[in-house]
Amino acid sequence: MKKYAGYMIDLDGTIYRGKEKIPAAKDFIERLQAKEIPFLFVTNNSTQAPEKVVANLAKNFDIHVTVDNIYTSALATADYLHDLTTKKQTVYVIGELGLKQALLAKGFTFEEVTPDYVVVGLDYDVTYHKFELATLAIKRGAKFIGTNADTNLPNERGLVPGAGSVIALVECATQMKAKYIGKPEAIIMDKALQKMGLTKEQVAMVGDNYMTDIQAGINCGIDTILVYTGVSTKEQVATKEIKPTYELDSLAEIEI
Incomplete structure (x- = not known):
């Protein structure tokens, strides 16, 4: 080997x-x-910041690493979008804190009406209003980004909806396919x-x-x-x- x-x-x-x-x-x-x-x-997983991933590994699995050992689809999404342009960009996000923090760390600012990008990931508190804002922004010309296409996630209850399921609703509403990162x-x-x-x-x-x-x-x-x-x-x-x-x-x- x-x-x-x-x-x-x-x-x-x-x-x-x-x-x-x-x-x-x-x-x-x-x-x-x-x-x-x-x-x-x-x-x-785009929902958690690297610090949370490190803490989970240490506490629950006795595996001790640093944030430098962690690379999430949220970080990859932020890196990808940051590398596309040198200008300050705006973004509307459907997602959890890990995704939002990754984008903020790369200098993006949040905008609901006319963002440059709409980024969609797994969001445990997603609402119709969030889908509405994302759909309208994409229809106005925002570029549509999906963190990852996983339709389901396994947990102790079975297979629950993943980021891909959330993104699919926006794809259906806009009749546009997301650019996937993960x-x-x-x-x-x-x-x-x-x-x-x-x-x-x-x-x-x-x-x-x-x-x-x-x-x-x-x-x-x-x-x-x-x-x-x-x-x-x-x-x-x-x-x-x-x-x-x-x-x-x-x-x-x-x-x-």
Whole structure:
């Protein structure tokens, strides 16, 4: 198995399953830290600030990292939009605090009527009024951005609506497709590479979901390591034309 200079790593299904620990995850991260191999948790979750992700890993999974190890679809969205222009831009947001903070940190200001961009992510308190403002702004010419296309999220109650479901309502109302940033799009991977300061040939994407994690690596030309600890099964992956670079039962099998 090839040894990489750096790793991009998914969270839910790879490092933990909801509130459940994945036994090999803590050891894998500690092995990377011991050898000072750079790694970045690349997650489609746009709702939480990196500080919250770090706190959750420490408190619930005894995995100790810093905010520099976290890259969310919210951060990727803010980086992508910031790199598009040098001028001060305005944005209307449907989303949680993590997304809003990421955009504010890049110098965006909020505008409800005539924003340059409408950015839509998962919003636990979404209302008709928010959808109305987003729809009207896009109809007036705002560029339509979606953090990620995940239609559902697994939790202890089952599969609940994800960001993709929220974005789909705005797509239906506007008859326009959003520009997506998160996995499986190459955008979030390219931005993550820039943050790590590594090339595509130097890194691997580690994840449990073929349709998001692995497809993101494939779309970006990055090697992929699928671990069968979460969403995808061996039977499902066997039907795919393009296979992951490596398929493993556990993070313990990754040689670093």
